[in-house]
Amino acid sequence: MAVLVLGDLGLSPRMQYHALSLAEERAAVELIGYRGSELPPELIAHPAVTVHRLPAPPSLDADRGRWLWLDGGRRLAAQSLLLLRLLLAGLPRPDLLLVQNPPPMPALAVAWLAARLRRARLVVDWHNFGHAMLALKLGRRHPAVRLVAGHERRWGRRADGHLTVSRAMSAELKRWGIDARVLYDRPPQRFRPTPAADRHRLFRRLAAALDLPPGIGGSAGDQTATPFTE
Structure with missing residues (x-):
């Protein structure tokens, strides 16, 4: 299976968790995305996960005026060719290609083409709408x-299937004729509640370092609670 993020892999926890969950179910996973932030150690070390880090495209200069469209077109073309080459010739044929949206361009079209040529199913995980995010910058x-x-x-x-992060997003997608299954985010096992004793020690250190009023860090004789951990 291939998991695709046209963004910084290290800043895509939901797609990381998809990849790790698939790997734990004994699927061979090809995880694809841009270079940048570090990935969790358990993902890098997993024998069933192969990571492909692509170079991030250069940012566009909004001051380029009329040339901005040309710059954007060139960037999309370069991204498309690089991604298509990897999906068609740089990894084993996947049974399923899971792609994150946004960004929709060029990810959706390239992923669809690669899935058809390699006889794989395409599933889109809708995190947001790319055009809605762009409208916040440029206007609707x-x-x-x-x-x-x-x-x-x-x-x-x-696409052959759709996932989304919320019921509201699923309802919005229905207006497009897309039936998306809601799959809520779930933290990996490395995230766990902090024990009360650890929280207590943290707030005592903060109270001392920030010179907070007496009692914020707990009483001197009480080593198990502060007003924040009770």
């Missing part, structure tokens, strides 16, 4: 926002 009526929205709707609907 900007031509680029309309372009991304059309691309997102067209190629997203061609």
Whole structure:
């Protein structure tokens, strides 16, 4: 199986967890995304996970004016070719390709093409709408926002399956004719509640370092509780 994030892999905990969960079920996982932040040790060391780190594309210069469209087109073309080459020739044929959205461009179209050519099923995990995020920067009526929205709707609907992070997102996708199954985020096992004794020691140190009022860090004779840990 292949898990694709056209973003910093280290900043994509949900997709990391997908990859780790699939690997724990004895699936061979190809995890693909941009270089950047470090990945969790258990993911790097897992024998069933192979990580492919792609170079992040250069950021666009908004001051380029009329040339911004040309710069954006060139960047999308370069991203598409690099990603398509990897998906078609750089990894074993996957049974399933799971891709994160956003960003929709060029991920959705390239993933769809690669899935069809390699006879794999395509599943989109909808975290948000790419065009809605772009509209926050450019405004809802900007031509680029309309372009991304059309691309997102067209190629997203061609996937074989859909996941999403919330019921609200699922309801919004239904307006596009997309039936997405809600899969809530669940923290990996490395995240656990902090024991009360550890919390107590932390707040006592903070109270001393920040010179907080008496009692915030707990009484001198009480080694088990503070107002924050009771």
